[in-house]
Amino acid sequence: MKxxxxxxxxxxxxxxxxxxxxxxxxxxxxxxxxxxxGDFRWLTVGPAGQPDVSIVLMAIPGPPMIDxxxxxxxxxxMAKGFAGTVFLTTDDCRKSYxxxxxxGVEFVEPPEDRPYGIDAxxxxxxxxxxxxxxxxxxx
Amino acid sequence: xSRTHPTRHLLRAxxxxxxxxxxxxxxxxxxxxxxxxxxxxxxxxxxAFGESPHRYLLTRRLERAAALLRTTDWSxxxxxxxxxxxxxxxFTTSFGRMFGVPPLAYRGLHPDPAAHAVVPACxxxxxxxxxxxxxxxxxxxxDP
Numbered sequence: 001m002k003x004x005x006x007x008x009x010x011x012x013x014x015x016x017x018x019x020x021x022x023x024x025x026x027x028x029x030x031x032x033x034x035x036x037x038g039d040f041r042w043l044t045v046g047p048a049g050q051p052d053v054s055i056v057l058m059a060i061p062g063p064p065m066i067d068x069x070x071x072x073x074x075x076x077x078m079a080k081g082f083a084g085t086v087f088l089t090t091d092d093c094r095k096s097y098x099x100x101x102x103x104g105v106e107f108v109e110p111p112e113d114r115p116y117g118i119d120a121x122x123x124x125x126x127x128x129x130x131x132x133x134x135x136x137x138x139x
Numbered sequence: 140x141s142r143t144h145p146t147r148h149l150l151r152a153x154x155x156x157x158x159x160x161x162x163x164x165x166x167x168x169x170x171x172x173x174x175x176x177x178x179x180x181x182x183x184x185x186x187a188f189g190e191s192p193h194r195y196l197l198t199r200r201l202e203r204a205a206a207l208l209r210t211t212d213w214s215x216x217x218x219x220x221x222x223x224x225x226x227x228x229x230f231t232t233s234f235g236r237m238f239g240v241p242p243l244a245y246r247g248l249h250p251d252p253a254a255h256a257v258v259p260a261c262x263x264x265x266x267x268x269x270x271x272x273x274x275x276x277x278x279x280x281x282d283p
Contacts, residue, residue, distance in 0.1 A: 011144060079144035080187055081153070108154040114260045121261060123154070127147050131261060 005044060007056040008086065009078055011126040013043050016057045019125050020045040023103045029054045047088075055086065078127045085129040093118035093134035100132075146187045148173045152180065153188065156196045157264070160203060161223045166192050194271060200224055201237050202268045208246040215242045237269045 010016035020026045029044040029051075040061075044054040060071050077083045090096040093111045097120050101107060108129075109121035117136040123129055152173040156164065169192050170180035184192045200222040207218045219230040235241050240248065 011147075075144055076146060076187075079146035079150060081150045106151075109158050109261075112260070116257050116259065119260060123150070125143070125147075127144070127150050131259070133259075 003053055005054045005056050006086075007058045008124075008128050009060055009074055009083055009126065010057045010124070010128075011060075011075065011078060013041055013057055013059050015125050017043060017045070020055070020057065023100065023105050025099075025103075026055075081123065081127045081129055083126075083128055085131060087131045087133065089133050089135055091134065093120055093132060096120075096132055145183075148175070149180075149184050149187050152184065152192065153195065156192065156199055159223075160196060160199045161221060163223060163225070164196065166196070169196070190271065197233060198237070198268050198271055199264075201234055202264060204230070204234060204242070205238060205245060205249075205269065206263065206267060208242055209249045218242070236272055 017028070017031070021028060026045040026047050029046050030042055031044075032042045034040045034042070041059065043057045045057060046054040060066060060074050062068070062071060066074070074083070097107065097111050100122065105122050107120060107122040109119075111118050111120040111132075111134075115136075116133070118134040120132045121130065122132065152169040155169055155172045166181060167177050169184075170177040173180050173184075175183065181191055181193070184195070188195065190198075203222045204218050204224075207213055207221060211218075213221070215231065216227055219225075219227050224230045231241060234245070238245050
């Protein structure tokens with residue numbers, strides 16, 4: 001068993017695509033719009049060098065898939081920053097931080113030394129939380 | 140749909156409190172981060188997150204102070220400054236109200252948990268926030 005895709009809700013798929021590719025530097029894995037399913041758009045991205053794992057950038061559908069109230073609740077949770085976290089690893093947290101900062105990524109925490117490595121945090125435009133960790137080698 | 144959710148701006152202010160609690164941050168600074176007037180900001184923040192920005196910032200600071208008491212041998216004065224508070228007297232009072240014991244007694248009760256398990260720092264800060272107890276600052280309706 002392996003992890004293939006994991007989904008995050010996004011406020012706006014175009015805005016998310018721009019952020020995940022141009023700012024985070026991820027690759028587009030799939031961008032398929034299905035007219036027969038009400039223009040449902042399957043949009044996935046992933047980091048270069050890790051082709052078997054993708055993040056699904058999922059728009060919040062309206063009724064009948066998700067009722068208005070639930071949709072609003074998801075949007076609210078996302079904007080409040082409580083819709084979930086993606087944990088990324090990097091070989092060099094401070095270098096990745098500088099690169100992402102240059103590209104305009106909004107960091108909530110600069111790299112800090114932790115018992116488990118060096119750790120920074122940022123958010124995507126929707127409010128989803130990301131950690132960027134250089135994991136300490138305990139070997 | 141592409142318009143940014145208004146709460147997203149409040150989250151920016153909350154993130155600022157989390158990241159820069161050690162600086163002399165005020166509610167006005169947080170309001171600026173959310174691009175709202177202080178009064179409007181406090182109201183909206185409370186609606187979104189269930190407590191005033193003032194209280195959020197204070198519990199964030201006290202959580203950090205508690206962590207420093209548990210994990211360092213720093214003096215109470217140094218810890219007070221390190222978490223962005225200026226008055227040792229009011230720090231000691233707030234801490235006692237929140238945790239039920241004064242800072243040094245709290246230190247004595249809590250051996251370093253990091254010795255038992257490695258938990259990510261963001262998780263420690265999230266779950267370590269003390270449950271707010273009612274005190275004076277609640278009673279003023281216009282809690283800044």
